Amino acid sequence: MTDVSSNRSKKQCKQPAILGIWRLGEVIHESSTTQLSLAQPADAVGSPRWDYVIKRARNGADQLEGNRQILQSIAAASCATHPNLIALLDASTTSNQPYMVMPRLEGEPMQSHLESTTSKPLPVALWLVRQLAQALDSLHTTGWVHGDVKPENSVVGSRGHVTLVDLGFASRIHTLPNHHFRGTPDYAAPEALAGTLAAIPAMDIFSLGRVLWHWITRTEQVSQAMLEPVADLVQQMVSKNPNERPTAAEVVQQLLSLEIETLGRHIGPANSNVVTAHRRAA
Numbered sequence: 001m002t003d004v005s006s007n008r009s010k011k012q013c014k015q016p017a018i019l020g021i022w023r024l025g026e027v028i029h030e031s032s033t034t035q036l037s038l039a040q041p042a043d044a045v046g047s048p049r050w051d052y053v054i055k056r057a058r059n060g061a062d063q064l065e066g067n068r069q070i071l072q073s074i075a076a077a078s079c080a081t082h083p084n085l086i087a088l089l090d091a092s093t094t095s096n097q098p099y100m101v102m103p104r105l106e107g108e109p110m111q112s113h114l115e116s117t118t119s120k121p122l123p124v125a126l127w128l129v130r131q132l133a134q135a136l137d138s139l140h141t142t143g144w145v146h147g148d149v150k151p152e153n154s155v156v157g158s159r160g161h162v163t164l165v166d167l168g169f170a171s172r173i174h175t176l177p178n179h180h181f182r183g184t185p186d187y188a189a190p191e192a193l194a195g196t197l198a199a200i201p202a203m204d205i206f207s208l209g210r211v212l213w214h215w216i217t218r219t220e221q222v223s224q225a226m227l228e229p230v231a232d233l234v235q236q237m238v239s240k241n242p243n244e245r246p247t248a249a250e251v252v253q254q255l256l257s258l259e260i261e262t263l264g265r266h267i268g269p270a271n272s273n274v275v276t277a278h279r280r281a282a
């Protein structure tokens with residue numbers, strides 16, 4: 001009986017961890033270097049709402065690398081703000097435990113959509129990728145390269161809004177590599193894998209081109225006339241020569257034009273059939 005009372009007392013005394021002005025909640029994701037936890041303001045005692053996420057380094061052998069990623073994320077997110085780029089709401093750059101606070105995003109990783117058995121229309125795929133290009137344009141304009149553009153780092157909301165997340169591998173443009181490769185090989189540009197060039201925006205464009213290619217292999221079947229211009233854009237984006245790749249701003253404009261064109265072709269035949277049906281009925 002004493003042991004039960006003692007355990008109950010310990011549970012009642014145990015309080016959620018406080019970090020800065022934030023109360024930490026459930027851990028929702030962990031990598032080898034960092035940890036994401038739900039959070040709420042520390043003064044929101046008893047509130048059921050957990051509308052924020054705190055990212056901090058995990059304790060262990062990779063803690064120094066985790067701290068580095070947090071500090072890089074804070075630096076990049078402090079410079080670039082865009083509706084399609086993860087927002088920085090609060091941060092601490094203290095050497096012992098840096099952390100950053102972001103809004104809690106409702107949605108699924110883009111990878112989940114790509115792996116779905118239900119294909120999306122081509123215009124929708126172009127729209128989703130365009131939003132990533134818009135986020136990259138904002139980053140590049142402020143002097144940063146994302147460094148790890150991939151479907152897993154893209155969150156798609158219930159209404160199709162895309163947010164590019166995870167700036168842990170971000171680098172200042174023209175920063176020379178002084179470390180081993182960081183990123184995802186399947187989406188990385190050849191020069192990034194080789195470590196032969198300083199960080200440049202064209203590296204992100206190559207990665208985005210791989211994402212776009214992944215999408216057009218998962219969309220609903222369309223005519224060759226609709227697909228060829230998209231394939232041409234992909235070919236430009238994944239060119240082995242970084243100087244031949246378009247800028248993020250150019251990709252945004254091309255994708256927007258392709259969206260409008262493919263959407264018109266996508267819905268045009270359906271409208272024609274409806275008109276024909278009405279005429280026959282008359």
